[in-house]
Amino acid sequence: xxxxxxxxxxxxxxxxxxxxxxxxxxxxxxxxxxxxxxxxxxxxxxxxxxxxxxxxxxxxxxxxxxxxxxxxxxxxxxxxxxxxxxxxxxxxxxxxxxxxxxxxxxxxxxxxxxxxxxxxxxxxxxxxxxxxxxxxxxxxxxxxxxxxxxxxxxxxxxxxxxxxxxxxxxxxxxxxxxxxxxxxxxxxxxxxxxxxxxxxxxxxxxxxxxxxxxxxxxxxxxxxxxxxxxxxxxxxxxxxxxxxxxxxxxxxxxxxxxxxxxxxxxxxxxxxxxxxxxxxxxxxxxxxxxxxxxxxxxxxxxxxxxxxxxxxxxxxxxxxxxxxxxxxxxxxxxxxxxxxxxxxxxxxxxxxxxxxxxxxxxxxxxxxxxxxxxxxxxxxxxxxxxxxxxxxxxxxxxxxxxxxxxxxxxxxxxxxxxxxxxxxxxxxxxxxxxxxxxxxxxxxxxxxxxxxxxxxxxxxxxxxxxxxxxxxxxxxxxxxxxxxxxxxxxxxxxxxxxxxxxxxxxxxxxxxxxxxxxxxxxxxxxxx
Amino acid sequence: xxxxxxxxxxxxxxxxxxxxxxxxxxxxxxxxxxxxxxxxxxxxxxxxxxxxxxxxxxxxxxxxxxxxxxxxxxxxxxxxxxxxxxxxxxxxxxxxxxxxxxxxxxxxxxxxxxxxxxxxxxxxxxxxxxxxxxxxxxxxxxxxxxxxxxxxxxxxxxxxxxxxxxxxxxxxxxxxxxxxxxxxxxxxxxxxxxxxxxxxxxxxxxxxxxxxxxxxxxx
Numbered sequence: 001x002x003x004x005x006x007x008x009x010x011x012x013x014x015x016x017x018x019x020x021x022x023x024x025x026x027x028x029x030x031x032x033x034x035x036x037x038x039x040x041x042x043x044x045x046x047x048x049x050x051x052x053x054x055x056x057x058x059x060x061x062x063x064x065x066x067x068x069x070x071x072x073x074x075x076x077x078x079x080x081x082x083x084x085x086x087x088x089x090x091x092x093x094x095x096x097x098x099x100x101x102x103x104x105x106x107x108x109x110x111x112x113x114x115x116x117x118x119x120x121x122x123x124x125x126x127x128x129x130x131x132x133x134x135x136x137x138x139x140x141x142x143x144x145x146x147x148x149x150x151x152x153x154x155x156x157x158x159x160x161x162x163x164x165x166x167x168x169x170x171x172x173x174x175x176x177x178x179x180x181x182x183x184x185x186x187x188x189x190x191x192x193x194x195x196x197x198x199x200x201x202x203x204x205x206x207x208x209x210x211x212x213x214x215x216x217x218x219x220x221x222x223x224x225x226x227x228x229x230x231x232x233x234x235x236x237x238x239x240x241x242x243x244x245x246x247x248x249x250x251x252x253x254x255x256x257x258x259x260x261x262x263x264x265x266x267x268x269x270x271x272x273x274x275x276x277x278x279x280x281x282x283x284x285x286x287x288x289x290x291x292x293x294x295x296x297x298x299x300x301x302x303x304x305x306x307x308x309x310x311x312x313x314x315x316x317x318x319x320x321x322x323x324x325x326x327x328x329x330x331x332x333x334x335x336x337x338x339x340x341x342x343x344x345x346x347x348x349x350x351x352x353x354x355x356x357x358x359x360x361x362x363x364x365x366x367x368x369x370x371x372x373x374x375x376x377x378x379x380x381x382x383x384x385x386x387x388x389x390x391x392x393x394x395x396x397x398x399x400x401x402x403x404x405x406x407x408x409x410x411x412x413x414x415x416x417x418x419x420x421x422x423x424x425x426x427x428x429x430x431x432x433x434x435x436x437x438x439x440x441x442x443x444x445x446x447x448x449x450x451x452x453x454x455x456x457x458x459x460x461x462x463x464x465x466x467x468x469x470x471x472x473x474x475x476x477x478x479x480x481x482x483x484x485x486x487x488x489x490x491x492x493x494x495x496x497x498x499x500x501x502x503x504x505x506x507x508x509x510x511x512x513x514x515x516x517x518x519x520x521x522x523x524x525x526x527x528x
Numbered sequence: 529x530x531x532x533x534x535x536x537x538x539x540x541x542x543x544x545x546x547x548x549x550x551x552x553x554x555x556x557x558x559x560x561x562x563x564x565x566x567x568x569x570x571x572x573x574x575x576x577x578x579x580x581x582x583x584x585x586x587x588x589x590x591x592x593x594x595x596x597x598x599x600x601x602x603x604x605x606x607x608x609x610x611x612x613x614x615x616x617x618x619x620x621x622x623x624x625x626x627x628x629x630x631x632x633x634x635x636x637x638x639x640x641x642x643x644x645x646x647x648x649x650x651x652x653x654x655x656x657x658x659x660x661x662x663x664x665x666x667x668x669x670x671x672x673x674x675x676x677x678x679x680x681x682x683x684x685x686x687x688x689x690x691x692x693x694x695x696x697x698x699x700x701x702x703x704x705x706x707x708x709x710x711x712x713x714x715x716x717x718x719x720x721x722x723x724x725x726x727x728x729x730x731x732x733x734x735x736x737x738x739x740x741x742x743x744x745x746x747x
Binding site for chain 2: 178181185186187212213214215217218221235240241249311313
């Protein structure tokens with residue numbers, strides 16, 4: 001720890017003696033290197049989870065069982081969810097945090113540079129556990145990403161591997177969050193008060209607090225499953241006096257803040273990009289901060305809206321229904337602020353702005369289906385149908401993922417020193433948004449017509465929409481290879497990027513050269 | 529929230545000034561605080577278990593295997609209406625038992641005490657312990673169905689080949705909504721793993737008279 005802290009003071013003498021090749025990446029404590037590794041890791045997991053999703057959609061292309069057995073289908077749904085949530089979306093945002101937070105607050109590095117290295121290197125073993133769980137007897141975990149008992153208590157060793165993987169991923173997230181909170185609270189440049197911070201830092205500060213509060217609760221819940229499985233406890237076993245519904249309460253106490261963990265940093269990224277391309281300061285900065293905090297606090301009192309069908313008293317259903325609908329207020333404040341930022345702005349639509357605008361449009365649709373699902377009597381009808389699948393893909397794919405793409409295009413010139421290919425970037429956006437809607441919009445109709453989620457086969461009347469959805473899914477998947485090509489060719493070369501490639505961009509990150517040198521802000525900048 | 533972060537000290541012309549040392553110790557303090565929060569939240573996850581049980585107990589949501597001993601407001605038998613109570617029996621976890629009610633349904637007046645007998649046999653060549661869990665259809669009926677005596681209040685240890693008749697005595701609360709005319713009571717027996725082999729004092733105490741140690745040795 002001591003060496004870590006003295007690092008900024010002595011690195012000048014070390015800079016030339018750095019290990020090269022693979023050892024550079026294994027031993028690095030540099031926030032930019034670690035951020036890059038996080039982003040590549042999450043993109044790899046995004047492709048793995050995407051291949052699982054395409055396997056699911058292939059099976060669902062036609063009614064009947066064609067490609068995979070129902071048991072394998074269940075494993076694919078479960079692992080698609082776990083890998084996308086814990087392996088793709090969350091590490092991607094941590095990668096952004098590592099790269100951008102020190103640059104945006106004028107710090108030399110993250111607070112605990114070695115812990116930062118450890119946080120990252122915990123991820124590959126966890127991913128490996130998830131992947132090899134497909135090859136153990138009984139296959140991978142198959143009870144859904146929510147790991148509900150009794151299935152999760154009865155399943156084979158694949159579930160143990162998933163639980164260990166989640167423990168490791170959780171530990172990594174907690175360490176990453178401690179690092180982020182400490183960096184933001186203690187290492188801001190002189191004059192950079194909290195209320196002058198870029199909104200991306202604000203949303204990550206709040207997200208990190210959420211992670212520290214709820215990841216340990218998930219760890220507790222899956223530990224209880226583990227002891228139920230192997231040590232004869234009966235937390236969730238009805239025969240021993242336990243209650244499976246208890247798990248749902250504990251899980252969703254984690255799970256609802258978790259969905260905001262996956263969207264708040266996306267709000268932050270979009271709040272950076274819209275002002276840059278509207279060439280106006282963000283409208284209602286203070287209200288954005290308070291709205292983000294309100295969303296975070298409210299997220300702790302709405303968890304039971306995921307389980308309206310377990311048979312809770314009407315009073316509880318009403319409470320959770322109204323509390324959930326209340327979240328639409330701060331979320332609405334944010335959406336209106338983004339639109340007001342655009343109002344009378346001198347807007348241009350480069351790829352980051354396209355993705356940010358696409359984010360607002362499609363995320364808002366996902367928000368509205370969320371409001372529909374918040375209404376208890378409707379939710380009881382739609383629970384566990386494809387309507388729910390459509391809803392959370394609208395907020396997670398078109399929400400979190402589109403914001404991630406927007407952020408990559410926005411900061412790629414800073415990271416690589418080159419401009420990406422604007423034509424291909426725009427093509428990536430339009431193909432993504434069109435194929436996304438082909439895939440998921442029709443799933444609303446499937447859900448309203450009563451098609452349950454997590455099924456490998458379905459009744460004939462659902463055949464047409466499922467076929468459309470599968471075609472869209474393959475289009476969306478292949479489009480992401482275009483994204484890989486754009487990023488790789490941007491790293492390899494391209495037009496030289498200026499220090500500030502976007503005319504309206506604000507923030508300290510644009511005061512350093514492009515590409516950002518290995519060490520930045522060794523002398524803290526002064527913010528007026 | 530901003531306390532302690534505005535550094536009034538003048539800027540040092542380089543790094544590694546007194547400022548760097550302060551930040552390092554500030555960071556360690558923050559790290560310790562956040563680790564404490566992490567530990568507390570891990571404990572909180574487990575604290576939700578007794579909290580949930582207490583809440584269900586107090587509100588009466590989940591008192592399914594406990595005696596309903598609180599007095600109904602009205603002890604009068606409501607002879608003006610009758611309710612059909614249907615009985616169902618299930619086995620789970622490959623429990624090597626047979627389990628069935630002797631009568632599949634009874635008609636009772638709300639407020640009237642009724643008793644039904646279930647018969648259960650252990651067809652395995654070993655002692656097995658099970659726990660019965662009730663569930664109700666419609667779900668609403670659960671809160672108006674008062675069990676006075678039930679084999680589901682205890683774990684049942686069955687010797688090899690043993691057959692036993694077990695009663696359930698109940699009252700349907702007269703405040704049962706008038707649109708409920710039929711209540712289905714479904715019991716599912718779950719095997720309590722490890723109990724029979726271990727022969728813990730708890731399991732022996734819970735088993736009714738008739739299961740004696742010599743009997744369980746005959747196999």
